[in-house]
Amino acid sequence: MDDETTSNQSAPPDESERDPVFIYEDKIFQREKLLDVDHVPESTERIVGRDEHISRMASAINPVLFNSPPTHLIIYGKTGTGKSLIARHITQRLSTEAARENIDVETIRIDCGTRSTEAEAVKTLARKFNDEEITGVSVPEKGLGTGDYYDRLWEVVEQQCDVVFFILDEIDKLKSDEILRNLSRAGEDNNVTNTSIGVIGVSNKIDYSDTLSERVKSSFQYEDIVFKPxxxxxxxxxxxxxxxxxxxxxxxxxxxxxxxxxxxxxxxxxxxxxxxxxxxxxxxxxxxxxxxxxxxxxxxxxxxxxxxxxxxIRGTPPQGKAILLALTLLTEKTDSDGHSTRSIYNAYEQITGQIDMDCLSERRVGELLEEQDFLNVIQAERTSRGRGKGMYKEHRLLEETDIVKEVLVSDSRFDNWR
Ligand SMILES: Nc1ncnc2c1ncn2[C@@H]1O[C@H](COP(=O)(O)OP(=O)(O)O)[C@@H](O)[C@H]1O
Ligand SMILES: [Mg+2]
CATH class of the missing domain: 1.10.8.60 (Helicase, Ruva Protein; domain 3)
Structure with a gap:
C-alpha cells in the first residue's frame, strides 16, 4: 500500500486516465471565497455606499472604548441591503480598536430565522460563545428552561469578555421579542453580570418596531437605522x-x-x-x-x-409545499396574481387527491398560509369584496411561478406536476 502511494506521488499524472466527469483546474475563479454571502471583507475599500450607516453605528457602540455602555441598535431593510455585513464589519472594527486599549470586545451572531423561540435563541447564544475549557460551564442542548439558559449565558459572558455584542439577525422571525428586554436589562444590572452588553437587532421588515410589545417598547432603549436598496x-x-x-x-x-x-x-x-x-x-x-x-x-x-x-422554504413540511404548489398552479392558470384562501383550498384539495396525502381542513390551510406570509414566502393582503360585503384575504407569490414550481416539483412527491 505504502509503496503504491509513493510511486503514485512521484509519477507525473497521466492525463489520458483522468475521469472526464471532473475538471482539473479552476479556469474561472482565483478567490471564489470573496463571493460568499457571509464573507466580511477585511478592507473597507470593498464596502460601497454605506459610510453614513457605518459612522452612525460606530457612534452608537463607541462608548465601549471609554468604559460606558453602548447604545442598542435595530437596523431594518430589505434582503441584500448590507445589514448583516455592516453589523459584522463595525463590531469587528470596534473589537480591533478596543483590543489596543486592553478591552476585550466579543460579538456573537445568531440567525433567529432558524431558532424561532426565545429559549432556542438564548441557548444558541450561550452554546456558540461558550468555551467550556475556559469557563467550566456546560450548556446542554436540551433540558434547561429559558431562565436557566440565561443564567448560563451570563456566567459564560462574565468569564469570557468585558463587552459583548449580540447580533440577532432576522429578529423579525422570532416569535417573541422578550429577548430584547432580557438582554438589555441584564446589561444594566451589575448583579447579573459586569460585562457590558450591546444588542444589534437586524430585521428584514421595515415595520418591525411597530410590532414590538409595550413591555419591550418601554424598557428597551435603542436607535434605529434604515438600509435602503x-x-x-x-x-x-x-x-x-x-x-x-x-x-x-x-x-x-x-x-x-x-x-x-x-x-x-x-x-x-x-x-x-x-x-x-x-x-x-x-x-x-x-x-x-x-x-x-x-x-x-x-x-x-x-x-x-x-x-x-x-x-x-427549507423546513416547510410537505403540507405547506402542497399549499404553495396550489397557489403556484392558480397563479399560472389565471392572470390575476392574488388568490383567496377558498380558491387555494380548492386547488390544494385536488393536489392532495391526486397523490397519497392527507387533506387538511380549510382553516388549517389558512393558518399555514399565514405562516408562509410571516416567513416572507408569500404575501397576504386583506381585500374588500366591495361595499358592505366584508373583507377577505388575498395571497400572492413573491417569486416567479417558474422558479417556485421548479423548486417544488423537485420534491418527488410532486412528480405529477413536472
Ligand atoms: N455596501 C456593500 N458593499 C459591498 N458588499 C455588500 C454591500 N452590501 C451588501 N454587500 C454584499 O451583499 C451580500 C448581501 O449582504 P447582506 O449584508 O447579507 O444583506 P442583508 O443582511 O441586508 O440581507 C453580501 O455578500 C454582502 O457582502
Ligand atoms: Mg442579513
Whole structure:
C-alpha cells in the first residue's frame, strides 16, 4: 500500500486516465471565497455606499472604548441591503480598536430565522460563545428552561469578555421579542453580570418596531437605522470591488453591468447580485469555458433565484409545499396574481387527491398560509369584496411561478406536476 502511494506521488499524472466527469483546474475563479454571502471583507475599500450607516453605528457602540455602555441598535431593510455585513464589519472594527486599549470586545451572531423561540435563541447564544475549557460551564442542548439558559449565558459572558455584542439577525422571525428586554436589562444590572452588553437587532421588515410589545417598547432603549436598496450604480460598484474573485481576463465586459442591471430592476438586492455573479462563474466553469459571458449571467440569475427560494422554504413540511404548489398552479392558470384562501383550498384539495396525502381542513390551510406570509414566502393582503360585503384575504407569490414550481416539483412527491 505504502509503496503504491509513493510511486503514485512521484509519477507525473497521466492525463489520458483522468475521469472526464471532473475538471482539473479552476479556469474561472482565483478567490471564489470573496463571493460568499457571509464573507466580511477585511478592507473597507470593498464596502460601497454605506459610510453614513457605518459612522452612525460606530457612534452608537463607541462608548465601549471609554468604559460606558453602548447604545442598542435595530437596523431594518430589505434582503441584500448590507445589514448583516455592516453589523459584522463595525463590531469587528470596534473589537480591533478596543483590543489596543486592553478591552476585550466579543460579538456573537445568531440567525433567529432558524431558532424561532426565545429559549432556542438564548441557548444558541450561550452554546456558540461558550468555551467550556475556559469557563467550566456546560450548556446542554436540551433540558434547561429559558431562565436557566440565561443564567448560563451570563456566567459564560462574565468569564469570557468585558463587552459583548449580540447580533440577532432576522429578529423579525422570532416569535417573541422578550429577548430584547432580557438582554438589555441584564446589561444594566451589575448583579447579573459586569460585562457590558450591546444588542444589534437586524430585521428584514421595515415595520418591525411597530410590532414590538409595550413591555419591550418601554424598557428597551435603542436607535434605529434604515438600509435602503441599492441602485444599479451601487450594485455595479459592489461587484467591481469583488471582481478579483475571478481570474484576470475571465469576465467579459458586460457581465458586471448586466448582473447589476438585472438585480437593480427588482429591488436593489446586493445578495442576489452577488450570487448571480458567482453563479454565472460557476455555470461557465461547469461548461468548461474560459470566459464568463452574458448567457452565463442569465443562467446564474435563475440559479440564484432557485437557491433563494429553496432556502426560504427549507423546513416547510410537505403540507405547506402542497399549499404553495396550489397557489403556484392558480397563479399560472389565471392572470390575476392574488388568490383567496377558498380558491387555494380548492386547488390544494385536488393536489392532495391526486397523490397519497392527507387533506387538511380549510382553516388549517389558512393558518399555514399565514405562516408562509410571516416567513416572507408569500404575501397576504386583506381585500374588500366591495361595499358592505366584508373583507377577505388575498395571497400572492413573491417569486416567479417558474422558479417556485421548479423548486417544488423537485420534491418527488410532486412528480405529477413536472
Ligand atoms: N455596501 C456593500 N458593499 C459591498 N458588499 C455588500 C454591500 N452590501 C451588501 N454587500 C454584499 O451583499 C451580500 C448581501 O449582504 P447582506 O449584508 O447579507 O444583506 P442583508 O443582511 O441586508 O440581507 C453580501 O455578500 C454582502 O457582502
Ligand atoms: Mg442579513
Amino acid at each position: 441599492y441602485d444599479a450604480n451601487q450594485l455595479r460598484e459592489i461587484l467591481r470591488k469583488r471582481k478579483d474573485a475571478f481570474k484576470d481576463e475571465v469576465l467579459s465586459e458586460d457581465v458586471i453591468p448586466l448582473c447589476a442591471a438585472l438585480c437593480a430592476k427588482e429591488h436593489g438586492d446586493a445578495r442576489k447580485a452577488m450570487s448571480t455573479f458567482r453563479n454565472a462563474g460557476k455555470v461557465a466553469r461547469e461548461q468548461d469555458k474560459e470566459k464568463v459571458t452574458e448567457e452565463h449571467v442569465y443562467a446564474g440569475k435563475e440559479r440564484a433565484e432557485m437557491d433563494r427560494f429553496n432556502e426560504l
